[in-house]
Amino acid sequence: MSEETKPNQTHKTLIYTAKSIVLVSLLFILCSLIGISVCYWKDSPDLRNTTNQAVVAVEATKSLIKANPIPADAWKSPEESTIPADEYGNMIRYGRELVKNTAQYFGPNGSVARISNGMNCQNCHLEAGTKTFGNNYSVFFASYPKKSARSGKMAEATERIADCFQRSLNGKVPDLSGKEVQAMLAYMKWLGSEQEKGKKAFGSGTEKLKYMDRAADPQKGLLVYQNKCQSCHGQDGAGVRTEDQLAYVYPPLWGKHSYNDGAGMYRLSNFAGFVKNNMPFGISYPDAQLTDEESWDVAAFVNSQPRPHKAQKEDYPDRTKKPIDAPYGPYLDGFSEQQHKYGPFSPIVLALKELESGSDH
Structure with missing residues (x-):
């Protein structure tokens, strides 16, 4: 080695040593912080509980998705x-x-x-x-x-x-x-060209949600609407029009330009099942964001708002075929229009079964 290369070698050695010292110091600091965090986590019930709840929520979501997969033979649109x-x-x-x-x-x-x-x-x-x-x-x-x-x-x-x-x-x-x-x-x-007549296809219509043991609550639904729906459909539910004003980017959910009170969406079970798997916009089954209760409540809020009226006195001439959440009379069971609109629905189901049982004797 020449005398000329020795200074360069020494310089490189010094730089390497300095970098090593810095790296070791950083690792020491990082390990200390991890140790402090672990100790704090052990000594902090609130942090520990929050962490545990988050883990449980994630696992529950995973389990829900695994429990509700789309069947392999579910209907799919033709190519x-x-x-x-x-x-x-x-x-x-x-x-x-x-x-x-x-x-x-x-x-x-x-x-x-x-x-x-x-x-x-x-x-x-x-x-x-x-x-x-x-x-x-x-x-x-x-x-x-x-x-x-x-x-x-x-x-x-x-x-x-x-x-x-x-x-x-x-x-x-x-x-x-x-x-x-x-x-x-x-x-x-x-x-529907590949759909067998008389056979129910998975995913058709809207999901039939389990009835709650209480009435759906429009006030609770308002909070859901404000948090999950208002950004698209607006505070006044009027939706957002296209630039040419000919249609809607996001449709109106109430008011004079929305569906009337004779529409299928005015039945709470239809609306709740619809939003459960499709809203907020972009959601698809089985990755729902809303709980069943939130779906029922936001349906109650939206359908408590003003909308056009359609005369329905000719609807369901056979009262035994009338859906229990058809929000207009007359009924066979004696329950009010209020309960038929918002629930709870289980007592109505029970009453109709008793009526049907009585008519068989």
């Missing part, structure tokens, strides 16, 4: 590639477009007719009717014709569409033989 490349395929595509953007064609400034409130079908039938527990169309077409409990008569699929326009869209019935309704039916038929 878009299976839509025929012909005129009928064009009808299917047009039907999907109508479901997604109903207001563009039938809203207050619709290009086909101006007969609805500006909401879209997919505001209630999420992702154009393809989402698990999002009111999908998996069994829709296969279910008709059928005896309608609401009308008491045999009904075709077109009549169900007419009902949605009159109730959920708070509007008028479109031309049921026209191109648009026939296109919607073609789309719904395609969606």
